Amino acid sequence: MDWKKNGEKIVQMGKSALRGRLLLALGFDKYLGHIVYFFICAIFFIWFNLQIDMHLHRKVENAKTLENLKSIHTDTVCKLTALDSVCEVERMLKDMGSNVGIPQRQAKVVKSRR
């Protein structure tokens, strides 16, 4: 076996393959449309997958934002709730120097005559 000759042949074959001659020799030119269609499908497949990943990522980010907003809402509601009790209101009025406090007797309900 002539290794040098075979080596040169392999290099030549490689170069021609890269130039497309191998495919032409194998008769792939009649499948050109199919090959182009395959490439377009591959591009769309990759693009769709990237879009899906992007949207899923945005969904995760939105869920985090919603959780943060819920947390802000809870914090605010808790602050307001703590101010809502009778004793707390009484204390705040007293601090402001007001004489208003818990009633000293029951309220009388005026019933309509109708």
Place this chain on the structure above:
Amino acid sequence: MEFLWGCFIAMGLFLIVVITYKVITHDSSQDKSFSTPENENKVTPIRGNILDCKGRILATSTISYDITMDCTVQSDTLWNNNIQALANALSAKFGKKTAAEYMKMFKTAREKKRRSIRIINDVNQLDIYQVRKMPIFNKGRFRGGYIEKPNEKRLYPYGSSAARTIGYVKTNSENERTTKGIEGNFDEYLHGKDGNQVERKSDFGYIPVDDSRNRRAHDGIDVRSTIDIDIQNIADQALRKTVEKSEMVEMACAIVMDTKTGAIKAMVNLGRNKAGVIGEWNNYALMMADPPGSVFKTAVLMAMLEEGYIDSLDQRIPTYYGIWKYHRVKEPFNDTKHLSKSRFPSGYITVREAFEMSANNPFRQMICDTNAFKKTFDNNPQRFVDKIRSFGLVDTIDFDLKGAAAPFILDPTYKMGNKSGKGFWDGGSLARMAIGYNMEVSPLNLITFYNAIANDGKLMKPYLVDAIMDEGKVKESFKPTVMREQICRKEVCDTLKKVMSMVTSNKGGTAYWQLHDAVCPIAGKTGTAQRLFRGRNGKMTYNDGGVESQRGTFVGFFPAEKPKYTAAVVVWSRPSAANFYGAVTAAPVFKEIADKIYCLNED
């Protein structure tokens, strides 16, 4: 040609190697190297809220952040130009350290190349946006060294109010489940169900994927309690004043209950810890079962009226001027404090007067003195004990919170050496029982019994939770439960209500001076009982050289004619030589609670 054959053979060999690896000698640990990196995360559900009877939040969950800083990643320019501004901003925002203290901390950390220094913990969601915009922090993790760690946090808007009743958890994780309070006893509803989420790495970060290992987390559902936070705060404020005023008070509790349903509107438990700080350390209302003392006299009177051993409240009892000799006991019973000759020169006292002033001997005589009464329980003490049991006063209540002490009443069948560990029946047991000893009853049992009197004999089970709610809709509700339909006849209830009103409205009543000027008419009973405590010699005793530990009680209902609420206030003293009466310690607290609740309701 030869070369082409060589290529085909090479391709064929390659395929054989691949098939052999993938199918025949499959090693799944190698799969990860060939697939996209993925994470499997446990999803902790959001814990449900605890609400009061009007839907106000008593406990809820939120997120807080712990901020740390990596002091090695910042460039020198960024650090030198902005670190002072950061220190100023942190100091101005949180005020926990001065700017100089922050600067010192940053300088040391930078010199020592610290990768994680704690800046501040527990930052809420509103503040975190401002922290993220601060100098250096606004450059993020890799350029600014800003690290934030979100934590789930449980919020209690009303602070320590009803802390023991509501319970406490730090987070909703599996490791931190509690058994205390509503948080613990309704944890199966509040916790929710853990989930699982598989994520894979993408160009934009980790994203969720469909996988058979995925399990959806179910958030916890809300629990609506019967507590009214306004009434709770009123009771807390009133009781706290008494506990703060006197160092002699070791612990105290106050319970307010809706008469018709048995719903607990407020439950306050205040005590001092070893450092002397007042707080809700234990649930005394449930766990402190002690001799009730004079508040038990209502049950004695109820038994006498039910059996027909007493005709009316005006029936006269001989006083013997305070010294009564009971044939089953060596020493006579001395009650000269109440029944001296100067006070009752006729030598007689009526049942009504005895109840008003809470004299001891008349009640002992009612159940034991065969000379004073045609019929007594003296020859059949078992009948008396069974009667008391039929009132439900010593029933074990299946309450919504764990830890309720089991009530106890001494039984005539308990001979020396019995297994109860709480004594045995002797000649004086019945007479001691008449004034509320030889038994142990918790404040919860007491209020349940008195509530039955207010409710015309119907014994209602006390309860703390009335509904389980999911997204605002009631999923499961707990209706009021009747424990005993009628513990006594309605006429007996009416008589007891009348005599209990006299305790507060008649000048001879033990609670007259504290309650006669209450805004609404109150009916109730005072009680002072001695407690066992460890004496100087290390033994349990009632009296150690004049030093006693006592339990002062006032239990009653209001308004007296048409009761809407039943309440009990119990105050326990430290061992002391000073006097400690239920009328003086507990009754004023009851008055403040009753007045404020009454005035807040419409006529």
